[in-house]
Amino acid sequence: ARPFLDEPDTGFDMFFSNLATGQLAPLDQLVGLPDFEAAAKRYLPIANYTYYRNGAAGEWSFRNNLEVFYRYPLRPRTMVDTSNVQSTLPTTILGYNFSAPFFITSAARAGLGNPAAERGLVEAAAAENILYVPSLYATLSIPEIASYKAPSQVTFQQAYLDPSNDTATKLVFDQAKAAGSKAIVFTVDAPAEGNRQRADRYDASEAVLPFTAITWDYYDHLKTLTDLPIILKGIQTVEEAQAAVAHGVPAVYLSNHGGRQVDGSRSPLEVAIEIRAQAPEVFTQTEVYADGGVRYGGDVVKLLALGVRAVGIGRPFMYANVYGTEGVTRAVQLLKREVALDAANAGVADLKNIDPSYVIWKQSCALD
Numbered sequence: 001a002r003p004f005l006d007e008p009d010t011g012f013d014m015f016f017s018n019l020a021t022g023q024l025a026p027l028d029q030l031v032g033l034p035d036f037e038a039a040a041k042r043y044l045p046i047a048n049y050t051y052y053r054n055g056a057a058g059e060w061s062f063r064n065n066l067e068v069f070y071r072y073p074l075r076p077r078t079m080v081d082t083s084n085v086q087s088t089l090p091t092t093i094l095g096y097n098f099s100a101p102f103f104i105t106s107a108a109r110a111g112l113g114n115p116a117a118e119r120g121l122v123e124a125a126a127a128e129n130i131l132y133v134p135s136l137y138a139t140l141s142i143p144e145i146a147s148y149k150a151p152s153q154v155t156f157q158q159a160y161l162d163p164s165n166d167t168a169t170k171l172v173f174d175q176a177k178a179a180g181s182k183a184i185v186f187t188v189d190a191p192a193e194g195n196r197q198r199a200d201r202y203d204a205s206e207a208v209l210p211f212t213a214i215t216w217d218y219y220d221h222l223k224t225l226t227d228l229p230i231i232l233k234g235i236q237t238v239e240e241a242q243a244a245v246a247h248g249v250p251a252v253y254l255s256n257h258g259g260r261q262v263d264g265s266r267s268p269l270e271v272a273i274e275i276r277a278q279a280p281e282v283f284t285q286t287e288v289y290a291d292g293g294v295r296y297g298g299d300v301v302k303l304l305a306l307g308v309r310a311v312g313i314g315r316p317f318m319y320a321n322v323y324g325t326e327g328v329t330r331a332v333q334l335l336k337r338e339v340a341l342d343a344a345n346a347g348v349a350d351l352k353n354i355d356p357s358y359v360i361w362k363q364s365c366a367l368d
């Protein structure tokens with residue numbers, strides 16, 4: 001197989017050639033999201049790093065999530081006044097105001113990267129006014145995470161739910177509500193444990209529910225157990241996005257779980273393209289979010305161009321959390337800057353009015 005660089009070669013090793021194993025690169029010298037992985041990899045115990053880095057099976061989907069962005073290039077425009085594009089970064093997610101169209105998505109076990117666990121993620125989200133979606137399998141409990149929230153901070157709570165145990169489900173919903181969560185993000189792409197060979201070597205796999213029966217009937221039933229909106233995370237086809245609209249979901253979250261569940265699943269960018277091609281109305285009928293392999297400002301710009309409202313980022317913020325609140329804050333700031341720069345250089349004047357013509361997402365784009 002051709003070598004794959006999950007750390008792109010932008011000179012990290014050359015620049016930090018004197019860094020000893022187990023030493024953490026100075027935070028102010030990290031210049032982009034991939035640097036946080038490079039730094040964490042050299043610092044963390046290998047089992048902890050492996051838990052974050054891991055993908056399912058041969059990791060084709062994990063790799064594809066990263067590489068796919070280069071198969072769908074931008075179509076930059078010139079002669080556009082993009083001088084105010086930075087002011088167009090703020091957006092709403094489910095009606096709540098945030099400073100950027102990307103968010104810290106749910107990834108379990110922040111404690112493997114930092115003894116303060118999720119504290120760095122929740123505090124940085126508050127400092128930068130972006131959305132944070134804590135995982136149900138976080139190191140800290142729902143109330144513990146809530147204790148670090150800023151007074152008016154909006155978070156959504158991710159949940160894995162067991163259809164045979166409504167009592168446990170009610171407890172999660174009630175705890176989420178008491179913690180001030182404004183929505184439930186129900187993960188539906190993991191009805192069974194992922195086949196994770198890299199992690200199995202280090203006993204660094206997930207403790208997940210056994211085989212579970214997640215169906216549309218169950219979704220409809222869940223709505224009777226809480227008044228919080230329930231978003232579906234892990235939708236991977238246009239048909240299911242349409243079915244979600246029919247079932248009145250407040251938002252569809254395209255994800256293949258960062259390539260950790262079923263190897264061979266497509267990148268959410270490819271799913272967004274399928275929806276754009278076959279049922280573009282979905283993007284206006286409901287809010288669409290997406291995650292997987294987003295590492296640069298240009299990746300965010302491409303997903304927004306296709307109609308995605310907000311983009312989730314998992315691993316990079318877990319690696320940034322090795323540095324705690326300060327690290328996650330710096331990662332958010334670097335990405336905000338990149339989104340604005342890349343949008344400007346692509347000729348986008350207003351990120352909220354970006355349209356699919358900025359991406360080569362179908363053959364005919366090249367001929368338009």
Ligand SMILES: Cc1cc2nc3c(=O)[nH]c(=O)nc-3n(C[C@H](O)[C@H](O)[C@H](O)COP(=O)(O)O)c2cc1C
Pocket residue numbers: 051052053065105106107108135136137158187233255256257258259260291292293294312313314315316318
């Ligand atoms: C270490 C790790 C733990 C994760 N834990 C969860 C989880 O508890 N719940 C969930 O819905 N998704 C989980 N995910 C998937 C993420 O929410 C997200 O879909 C994925 O990380 C996006 O890809 P990215 O890491 O390339 O940004 C996890 C991902 C990672 C890397």
